[in-house]
Amino acid sequence: MRRILLACVLAMTTCIAQETATTSSAPDLAELKKMSARFAPTPLEVDTSKLSAGDQKALIKLIQAARIVNRIFMNQFWSGDPALYQKLQQDKSPLGRERLHYFWINKGPWSEIDEHKAFLPGVSNKKPAGANFYPEDMTKEEFENWVKTLSDADKAQALGFFTVIRRDSNHKLKMVPYNQEYRADLEHAAKLLREAAALTGNASLKKFLDTRADAFGSNDYFESDVAWMDLDAPLDITIGPYETYNDEIFGYKAAFEAYVNIRDDLGFLGQHLQEIENNLPEDPQFRNPKLGALAPIRVVNEVFGAGDGNHGVQTAAYNLPNDDKVVQQKGSKRVMLKNVQQAKFKATLVPISQVVLPGAAQKDVNFDLFFAHIVAHELTHGLGPHQIKINGRETNPRLELKELYSAIEEAKADVTGLFALQYLMSQADQGKIQMPIAHGPEAERRLYTTYLASSFRTLRFGLQDSHARGMALQFNFFLDKGAYIANADGTFSVDLEKIKTAVRDLDHDLLTAEAQGDYNAAKNLLSKYSVIRPEVQRALDTLKSLPTDIEPVFVTADKITGERAPGEAGVR
Ligand SMILES: [Zn+2]
Secondary structure: HHHHHHHHHHHHHHHHHHHHHHHOOOHHHHHHHHHHHOEEEEEOOOOOOOOHHHHHHHHHHHHHHHHHHHHHHHHOOOOOOOHHHHHHHHHHHHHHHHHHHHHHHHHOOOHHHHHHEOOOOOOOEEEOOOOOOOOOOOOOOHHHHHHOOHHHHHHHHHOOOOEEEEEEEOOOOOEHHHHHHHHHHHHHHHHHHHHHHHHOOOHHHHHHHHHHHHHHHOOHHHHHHHHHHOOOOEEEEEEEOOOOOOOOOOOOOOOOOEEEEEEOOOHHHHHHHHHHHHOOOOHHOOOOOOOOOOOOOEEOOOOOOEEEEOOEEEEEEEEOOOOOHHHHHHOOEEEEHHHHHHHHHHHHHHHHHHHHOHHHHHHHOHHHHHHHHHEEEEEHHHOOOEEEEEEOOOOOOOHHHHHHHHHHHHHHHHHHHHHHHHHHHHHHHHOOOOOOOOOHHHHHHHHHHHHHHHHHHOOOOOOHHHHHHHHHHHHHHHHOOEEEEEEOOOOOEEHHHHHHHHHHHHHHHHHHHHHHHOHHHHHHHHHHOOOOHHHHHHHHHHHHHHEEEEEEEEEHHHHOOOOOOOOOOOOO
């Protein structure tokens, strides 16, 4: 998920990257301020008052454990990172403070959204490709030749998530397991997890925390990954080594991250999935009469994020675990960070809407409907054709649509999500179901107007991104159907009469292309509609000066622990 966002952000910040490339010296105060202003400082406040007394105490322990994860992550990111962070804290000049601040945003001296270019003097031009997982002077070939000399068991460890590669006294490669490499920090974090486990009354949380503390000591994460899949508690935590994006050499080594969250469920949509599938705008023969179990979705509010889960562009949702053995046995789980989405909504979507919507429509931009659609999008990835038959041959849409599949599938999830919300709103209007979110004509106007504005948030990513390709397809289809109107002043409006039919029509075409594995139909749709037309480009040009993302300020976490990280916004 984060990887997708990164690609997007890279595309829209190339101008700034080029600027730094031409000046060999580090950016000055004014430049650095411009760079960090791309991340709008946004408080993340969470109501913790509904937690049990035990969970409230456990929460403090978990935030403290997560702060240790920041340290481990910086150690993993670059060997000189922890010392540089210390040194930056000594410099109290305005430039020194700004350097510390931007370092903290990136958790290192390289600017993530400028292709990891250095913004501090005295460090290498770019982040080391293998981070601190491998010796900086190691080549790919050296590693591969060394691995060939290992026994099968050692080979699995060397290629595995939880070891770093170092040099021995003879300059030969060797591996060191995480429980040795980060022993002191992991022992400290494990102690805090066990204390939190003793404080909570929730059995599934207790189980996860105890088994994860054991894993920090044993380096065997399997049992605790299984316990994380079973975690079902008001206090929701993800902590450990997970994503491998920072290992740009092989993608083998897992970086530590932590998300300390409080549950906020939106289970309502999930209860109606079969009914939505049974009514999808497609030939009834393509519908699935019995949906299988879908990956569970947890909606949470983030109290604190750390390590790999808090640098550069902020994660708004994550899907874990990554270990195939666990996924085979237990599946995976998607966690959606609602308050992070809300912070991004305020910092980026609201300013976008002020550019792309007429003045009178801006009051219709609504977070609850925006978020309901994001959840609907994720859920409706699970609806529609998945197992298909072509001339008696069993296959699936991904295999048949090949490189076009991801853009078509993202567009499908978007419009099926709109269709699903509209379907449920209409059912609620007729009194057939209870709906915890608004329905009726005003809510519909808000849904489609918010969706139109949010299209530009996605289109900003650039057409190399499959979400943006899928969004361009929708945008132009709706324009051609008269469901979206390009106004003379450069803004856009929704025709509420036409949009519902246009959504159904496009959903029909996308679902049918998938159900029939019809590569040519997909190709025709994308080449006709998945383009940036001049009126859209003009709006996108105006959006360039708006913030790219947020810098979360963990006000609740800072308040209840009485601690704050040097460099965090608000303490400069
Ligand atoms: Zn998607």
